[in-house]
Amino acid sequence: MAISRHATARWEGDLKNGQGSLSTPTSGLMDDTGYGFNSRFGDGKGTNPEELIAAAHAGCFTMYLSNLLAEAGHVATRLETRAEVDLSTEGGPSLSQIRLKLEGEVPGIDDAEFQRLAADARDNCPVSKALQAVPKSLEATLRKG
Numbered sequence: 001m002a003i004s005r006h007a008t009a010r011w012e013g014d015l016k017n018g019q020g021s022l023s024t025p026t027s028g029l030m031d032d033t034g035y036g037f038n039s040r041f042g043d044g045k046g047t048n049p050e051e052l053i054a055a056a057h058a059g060c061f062t063m064y065l066s067n068l069l070a071e072a073g074h075v076a077t078r079l080e081t082r083a084e085v086d087l088s089t090e091g092g093p094s095l096s097q098i099r100l101k102l103e104g105e106v107p108g109i110d111d112a113e114f115q116r117l118a119a120d121a122r123d124n125c126p127v128s129k130a131l132q133a134v135p136k137s138l139e140a141t142l143r144k145g
Helices: 037-041 049-071 111-124 126-130
Strands: 008-012 019-023 033-035 078-088 094-105 136-143
Touching: 033 037, 049 078, 049 094, 049 111, 049 126, 094 111, 111 126, 111 136
Parallel strands: 094 136
Antiparallel strands: 008 019, 019 033, 078 094
């Protein structure tokens, strides 16, 4: 069984002066949320594809890791992930790097096991697999709660 999700994008105008909007009709999270050249390549208001990829990757990685931890007998008290997605403009736009920064509180686990499971999640969560062409780094910090 496959689960299908969708979003819609609308764009009007050329690349630099045009405006777009993104919607996620099923969840309602985004409803004609603006995006454009300045929100992607500058600091303009609105979202951009790289921010959305970062959110998707942080969410998927964190959920995947929570499952790996639970399967190993260590239910996480808290996992927080920051995903940073770099867009390079040299040689044509491309995603050049993803940095995952994880902080976790997980009772009863040692740092070596935490690092091993975090690396597994970095490599094997569905979004990581979809983004195999993009180099990924992981900084994982285990906090005692």
